[in-house]
Amino acid sequence: MxxxxxxxxxxxxxxxxxxxxxxxxxxxxxxxxxxxxxxxxxxxxxxxxxxxxxxxxxxxxxxxxxxxxxxxxxxxxxxxxxxxxxxxxxxxxxxxxxxxxxxxxxxxxxxxxxxxxxxxxxxxxxxxxxLLVRYGSLSRMETLTRLLIVRAGLPEPLLNFTLADRAGGFVAMLDLAFPEWKVGIEYQGDVHREKERFRRDITRRERIEDQGWTVIYVSADDILRHHPLQTIERIRRRLRARGARV
Structure with missing residues (x-):
């Protein structure tokens, strides 16, 4: 060249x-x-x-x-x-x-x-x-999940939100989060199938729920292929259950 x-x-x-x-x-x-x-x-x-x-x-x-x-x-x-x-x-x-x-x-x-x-x-x-670019996304799929949510008319979630316990200790970094209603969204790629990662995820999930949060887990099928409309309704129902007017 x-x-x-x-x-x-x-x-x-x-x-x-x-x-x-x-x-x-x-x-x-x-x-x-x-x-x-x-x-x-x-x-x-x-x-x-x-x-x-x-x-x-x-x-x-x-x-x-x-x-x-x-x-x-x-x-x-x-x-x-x-x-x-x-x-x-x-x-x-x-x-x-x-x-x-x-x-x-x-x-x-x-x-x-x-x-x-x-x-x-x-x-x-x-x-x-x-106009749609945001700081904070750590993967392409996190971005596509955010865009799906926003285009459905739901509030825009925060990206990679750091969740702390009452003493200020680190609990988890949530892919997308609605702190006002304590609703998180986690994208689950194939890396989460690895045995050690799978075991850590179980403990992590319990620690998040201990802080009063509820988490929605989504995959590529939920965002890109078969179920985007159902995914939006899952998120909407969870937000409404936590008091959001959506």
């Missing part, structure tokens, strides 16, 4: 660790952008682009890639709005709530990037996604 070219779009997103839909993560073509002053990238297995004039190129793992924020703007032409929101949530959060390591970008960074791309392809989806 000449110095005038770099990885971009979803290829750059994967290099940065940005979560993408499974089908996109496993797609084989590489996205490569070139400076506008040189020819269009053409090679077998490559999707070629010309980079924007304001695109920042940086080195990551020894590879030339679009910066995280520019990459987010680039994939607006390829992803659905919800997937773009999940990518944005990752950029402004990373794993900072757990590790205290600063994320790759801030909400202000994304806002400036959206403003700079006014009138360009994908700007409508990018603008829509930006």
């Amino acid at each position: 000449p110095d005038s070219q770099h990885f971009s779009h979803t290829t750059a997103a994967l290099i940065h660790g940005i979560p993408l839909p499974f089908a996109v993560e496993n797609a084989t073509p590489l996205h490569v952008s070139a400076d506008q002053s040189v020819g269009f990238p053409r090679a077998r297995g490559v999707v070629g682009h010309h980079s924007g004039q304001s695109t920042t190129v940086e080195s990551r793992q020894g590879l030339r890639v679009s910066s995280p924020v520019d990459c987010w703007c680039e994939i607006a032409t390829l992803l659905r709005t919800d997937d773009l929101v999940a990518a944005g949530d990752f950029l402004v959060t990373g794993d900072e709530p757990l590790s205290a390591v600063p994320p790759l970008a801030t909400l202000s960074d994304l806002e400036l990037a959206v403003e700079a791309r006014a009138g360009r392809r994908g700007i409508r989806r990018l603008s829509e996604a930006f």
